Amino acid sequence: MPVQTRAMSAEAAPPPKPVVILDRPQLAENIGAVARAMANFGLSELRLVSPRDGWPQDRAWASASGADWPLRDAKVFETVGDAVADLQLVYACTARPRETHLPVLTSREGAGGLRVAGAEGLRCAWLFGAERAGLETMDIALCHAIVTIPIDPKFHSLNLAQAVVVNAYEWWTSAPDLVPARLTGEAAIADGAMMMGVYEHLEGELDHAGFFFPPEKKPSMQRNLRVALGRARFTEQEARTFRGVITALVRGRGRTFARLGGDPPS
């Protein structure tokens, strides 16, 4: 996917709108209700990660009340990683606090963030978990912030479409004249696929180095590293540079050993 930068928003094309990603949705009725919610608030791009009962399903259309286009154009992915591969800013919508060190935003703050990022031409999304299971921590680690709907702690059970309603409503009503706070200037922000390349490169080398020890801690160590680096929101150039850094550090010992007249470790 070509990355669109700020220059695009100066032209006739409106800024891209956030994508709604549903991770492993169970009921087709809920997918339809999500499409209906989206359409009310000007959203149209829907992505489905491994819908339980396959796709497409008639019952989704029945519950969409005429909001057919998000369903018709919905794209299906196998993993969250695939679904976010071309996106540059993804907010995980989850009620439960997690141990990940991601910023926690209210729906309103999140909507404002997506509005600003969209104005900069970034491809953005909300990621919603399955009806009961919610989101896997490893998938949250691919996101850049957590969005939590303020809710009564005594009763905590919004359904999927209702959660989409709140966030989409906040996006729709977010002030269009927000001044974009640009952290990275004109540079293109690395998308999910590029960041996955960074993570896998780093983790592969760390694996070789025996870093993930004890082995049962590997998933959480991996997750924590991804979250910490993901927060930096690397530009494409920075992501390439960072891979160069990894390579340099790994090869460095070879050069150093060679310089010292020893054998490089294999």
Place this chain on the structure above:
Amino acid sequence: MPVQTRAMSAEAAPPPKPVVILDRPQLAENIGAVARAMANFGLSELRLVSPRDGWPQDRAWASASGADWPLRDAKVFETVGDAVADLQLVYACTARPRETHLPVLTSREGAGGLRVAGAEGLRCAWLFGAERAGLETMDIALCHAIVTIPIDPKFHSLNLAQAVVVNAYEWWTSAPDLVPARLTGEAAIADGAMMMGVYEHLEGELDHAGFFFPPEKKPSMQRNLRVALGRARFTEQEARTFRGVITALVRGRGRTFARLGGDPPS
């Protein structure tokens, strides 16, 4: 993480909360979904004006996901006039502009109005129309303002429970003390000295590896790396972990495996 409103924690008797009135609701499932929506946002008092299929109905409980108390305590009235008889401020929720000369408020403005009125001890409500028919003009005339959810004019079809979600959410979040605790605030953020330790460690190793080439570019390469990593705002723990990553990459598998007594992988 119990969230308490200022009023709740300061006084014994909280101000009255707005009532939700459904005028001639048709589907019991929708009544249950409304109860569920209410419970998420701290509301409990439900009134039903001439529910089409009578009351109570099991299907309402089935769709309330445990939000039983608004259903159990729901009061049934014959007319809107009866339902608002003891109330002091009622907002009519309707998408369509009407010819009545009532103020038209957004959901947010309406929620703010109800919040203020409640704090003054007024008995307040939203009045929602039937699924298809909406509200009669004569019933709107019993209200004090119209509340309209800002919606995409190109697709205008929120269901009843979704409309309750938006208004109840706005009411709940209009409380002054409801900003959720920042989870990232719990962890100490690395200070400048600690980050300088990270940078110098990394740059020292990159120097050894011949990464900064040509030499005259070193200052700008160094600066770019620092900016990219600095944006992540590492916690102290993450900064320590990242230094461990650098060390692991540099030492590589040779040392680690030697320490463990195994053969290095080729």
